[in-house]
Amino acid sequence: MSKSTTMKSGASMRKAAGHSTPKSRFGRNTKYVLGAGALILAVGGLVIAAKPDPVNRTPTAVEMVRASAANKSSSQLTTTQTKFSFGPISMASGKVKHRYPITNAGTEPVVISKLYTSCMCTTAALVKDGKAGEAFGMPGHTPIPTINVPIKPGEQAFVEVVFDPAAHGPAGVGPIERVVTLENNGGQPLELEFAALVSP
Numbered sequence: 001m002s003k004s005t006t007m008k009s010g011a012s013m014r015k016a017a018g019h020s021t022p023k024s025r026f027g028r029n030t031k032y033v034l035g036a037g038a039l040i041l042a043v044g045g046l047v048i049a050a051k052p053d054p055v056n057r058t059p060t061a062v063e064m065v066r067a068s069a070a071n072k073s074s075s076q077l078t079t080t081q082t083k084f085s086f087g088p089i090s091m092a093s094g095k096v097k098h099r100y101p102i103t104n105a106g107t108e109p110v111v112i113s114k115l116y117t118s119c120m121c122t123t124a125a126l127v128k129d130g131k132a133g134e135a136f137g138m139p140g141h142t143p144i145p146t147i148n149v150p151i152k153p154g155e156q157a158f159v160e161v162v163f164d165p166a167a168h169g170p171a172g173v174g175p176i177e178r179v180v181t182l183e184n185n186g187g188q189p190l191e192l193e194f195a196a197l198v199s200p
């Protein structure tokens with residue numbers, strides 16, 4: 001009983017010893033195989049990176065870092081309408097109103113800190129979840145407090161602008177241009193412009 005056990009273990013030891021030499025040779029081959037595999041992966045990665053983005057492809061970590069760096073230098077907060085024209089309007093008809101759509105096109109939340117306009121004849125309010133916030137005017141003319149309104153990634157909100165063509169009195173006729181500014185932590189301030197041709 002004890003003899004056969006000894007013999008068995010002896011045989012297995014010999015078997016293991018017999019395998020040791022080819023195993024170490026295989027070990028060296030494995031290194032080459034792994035090296036070649038890494039090279040193929042690296043080349044493959046370059047080829048994939050060089051290809052134009054196919055639809056629905058998950059962005060790589062490198063691409064996401066690049067996108068986030070790009071967002072810091074420009075802005076995460078975007079609009080499909082940087083310029084709007086009311087066209088011909090009259091003081092007699094009173095105030096005119098327009099809503100600009102704005103979107104957080106980034107992957108991080110954006111906080112809108114301040115909202116103000118370029119002139120006392122214009123006010124702007126943020127409309128989020130269907131609710132309009134307080135309307136703000138021109139710095140120096142009315143207080144412009146910090147509002148800190150968060151916009152989630154992919155979320156859309158609106159900026160409602162009200163222009164009073166009669167605010168400047170009879171001298172306020174002719175073509176006008178105004179700018180609404182949204183200061184935010186997602187990059188450069190977002191500027192929304194509008195124009196109108198004012199008649200009495």
Ligand SMILES: [Cu+2]
Pocket residue numbers: 119120121122167168
């Ligand atoms: Cu004005």
